[in-house]
Each structure stands twice: as structure tokens, then as C-alpha cells.
Amino acid sequence: MHEVSLAAALLPVVLEIAAEHGTRVAAITVQAGELAGVVPASLELAFRGLAVGTAAEDAALVIETVPVRARCRRCGLEFAVDDVVFLCPVCDVADCETVDGTELLLTRVELSDAG
């Protein structure tokens, strides 16, 4: 439950982009991996609270969940990880790198047309 600190890291980046264009923020899109430990509703609540009085106060927050994917270190196969089972379908061993699913990325900022 560290969504407040994540929102606190997110907000300045959003505000900086808004300031560069001299506008307010209409919406932002965040990609959160399934293993990122982010509860979307908590992140939204934290962001809303921190954004009060800023150019992002009225921004819609879109949180896209990124499924977990891994790449086997033994055979190189990239595969979807369901229910946190990281076994390679070919090798039947969980010796793999996590490719997706732990990230927390700001991917889009939509700015209000009226400044």
C-alpha cells in the first residue's frame, strides 16, 4: 500500500508536461503490471488527493493493467504467466526473466485544449 508515494512520484511528471504546454491536464494513462503491487483504486484516490489545486486536479486517471510475461533463460521462449506460475511450458522449470508485469509507467498525458 504505497500508492501515495507512487502518486507523489507521478504527479510532478504530469505537471511538468502540462506546464511545458501551458495547459491543464484532461487525462493521464498509467500502465501498472499485475505484479507491481498497485491497487488501481488506491492509486487513483492518492493521485486525486495530491492533485487538488494543481493543473491535474480534474484529470481522469486511466490505469491499464499489464499481464505478466516471462522469458525462459534456458530455451528463450517468451510466455504468458498465469496465476503466478513461472514454469516454462517447454522446459517445465521456472528459470526465467520477468519481461512484463512489474512496471509502473506513465504512458500518456492528455492536455486540455483550452489553456
Added chain:
Amino acid sequence: MRVDVVHNVLKLNDALAGGIRARLRAAGVFCPNLISSPGSGKTTLLEQTLQHFAQEWRQAVVVGDLATSLDAERLAPFAQTVQINTDGGCHLDAAMVSNALEHFDLDEFDVLYIENVGNLVCPVGYDLGHDTKIGLLSVTEGEDKIVKYPRLWREADLVLLTKADLLPHVPFRLERFMDDLRQLNGTVEVIHVSSTSGEGLDAWFEWLRARRATQSATPAT
């Protein structure tokens, strides 16, 4: 207007962690990050570890808790210790560790242990500049914590099953624990330890020594 970006929200943390790692490597300091639930035995294991290596290594500890300096007081007789109070925060981040390092002259140490805030969730996502992540699970917590809190066990280099002396007395399903762990992380090492009976401590000390030796052999990047 739409602005497409790819900004890692933890970028600032990760950058700070990279700086910490570079400083530690430059000073030849090995840094394990210990993560577990509250009460699983991190501090007790550290007390014994610090005593064991007292003649061999110059050791320091950064310990995180929401409040109090109780853990730092426990560890202070054995090593230079800095307590970080997160004031309710659920994890240590790289900025806190970076500030704590101001208390140390890194050239005077061989090993810096980080005892993270007791929590199986939040500490896992924060790079602190450590060399290795070690997860502890006590047998009293139950084997289901592996699948319930998968990311720590997924990313750990070593899992210490603590309070192993209690295994005969608690309904901990060892086989299930190992099966679930292997589905998450097929290469992780597992050591059963008990700070009470002493079981497994030598294996833990040996793991730490070997890991540090591997680290020292790797040139700083």
C-alpha cells in the same frame, strides 16, 4: 492534445539506487537486502550473523521500521547501525537509504546489511542499490504466503525458512512450500534456519560468504 511518453514512475528511486550501488561497489561493500513480514526473525538472525562475522568483516546495518529505534539498539552492540523511521511508510526507498549512508564512511566497511520494513509487499518494488535480495518466511506464517505474496519469492536470490525448530509443532506443509516456490523461482536457494536451535546458521553464513566473494570478483560497472 495528447502527449505520449514512457516514464517509469519509480525512475527517481531507480536512479538513486544506481548511485548507491555504484558507491557501494567502489568502496567494496557487499549489500544484502533482507525482506520479510514483521516478526519473522530478521533482527534475531542479524544479531547472530553480526556476531558470527565480527572478526572477519567490518559490518554495518541500515534498519527500517515505521517507528522506534528498538532494532537499531538491539544491533548496535555488534555493528554500526542507522535506524530509519518511515513514520508510517511501508517500505524503504533509495532516498532514505542514500540519506542513511551519510552516517557511514563506506571505505571502513565490508558489508552493509539492509533490514527492510517488515512487509511482504511494498519493499519488493524498490531498488535500494543492494547486491542481493533475501526473503525470509517463518514457519509460523504458513506456506500459503508464497503464492499470496509472490513477487518477493520470485525476485529473491535466497529464501530463508526461519524458526525451523518449530516445524514439528505447526501445520506448515513443507512440500507445498517447495512446490509453490519452484513454480515462481526454480533456481532460488532455500535454507532452513533456526536462531534458537542454531540449525542452518552455518549454511546461511556460508551462503553469505560465497555470495560476497562472487560479488567482489565482479568488477564495478
